[in-house]
Amino acid sequence: QQQVKQSPQSLIVQKGGIPIINCAYENTAFDYFPWYQQFPGKGPALLIAIRPDVSEKKEGRFTISFNKSAKQFSLHIMDSQPGDSATYFCAANYGGSQGNLIFGKGTKLSVKP
Amino acid sequence: DAGVTQSPTHLIKTRGQHVTLRCSPISGHKSVSWYQQVLGQGPQFIFQYYEKEERGRGNFPDRFSARQFPNYSSELNVNALLLGDSALYLCASSFGPPGEQYFGPGTRLTVT
Structure with missing residues (x-):
């Protein structure tokens, strides 16, 4: 119940493509879901x-x-660039006042020129 | 503004030794959390401190301890080092306990 399951483990896209990384959780006590690069x-x-309480959020090229x-959330990277090549982690905050992040295992993204 | 700073950057220790890692949070942040990241995995929560009090502890043995000082900086101590303690140790700070957490560059610990 404390896990955050992330997929895929690795992802290769061409420049300009839209990589999508998915995460799923079980514990309804999670109250905040950040993505890290x-x-x-x-x-x-x-x-x-x-x-x-929000179904979608956009900041620049990241959505x-x-x-x-469904207890699922995903990251979309619009117009991906070679500089976006990195490992991406989803996380979930557990415990409200405790502020303990539970991380997924990561997705290694490679954006080809 | 300076981000989260950690020292040292790299450290090599021998099995059985003790190590102290240090973290300075972003100015104005009162909460510090420590995470261990083994190669190829996501960070794992070790401790969280807020206003100098321990607010959370992950599933780590008693060999791991930490404290937070009046200026909100923090130390992570690991006793009786094992080979399996080799990892990147990350410190994160936030304004309040459930807030956005900002990570430092980490300390790479190698135990031989």
Whole structure:
């Protein structure tokens, strides 16, 4: 119940394509769902986040779609660029005041020129 | 503005030794969380501190401990190091406990 399941494990797209990364959860106590981008040797960088009372959020080329009834959420990257090549992690915040993030296992994205 | 800073960047220790990792949060942030990231996996929650009090603890042995200082900086201590403790240790800060968490660059710990 504490898990966040992320797929696919890896993804290759052409420049300009729209990679989609999916995550699913079981625990309805999760109340905040961020996405992080991580480059090799660096810490994760917060990209975009959503709360369960919202079905979609856009920030620049990044969009989160959230389906509360299905307990699923996904990240779409519009007009992907080679510089977007990185590992992406979905996460879920557990415990309200505790602020404990549960991470998915990550998706390694490669955007070909 | 400076982001989350961590020191040292890299560290090599021998099995059985002790290690102390340090973290300075973003100015104005009162909450610090520690995560362990093994190669190829997502970060795993170790501790969360808010206003110098422990607010959460992940599924890690008692060899792991932490504390937060009055200036909101934090230390993570690991005793009796094992080979399996080799990982990237990440610190994240947020304004409040359930807020957006911003990560530092991490400390790469290698145990030989």
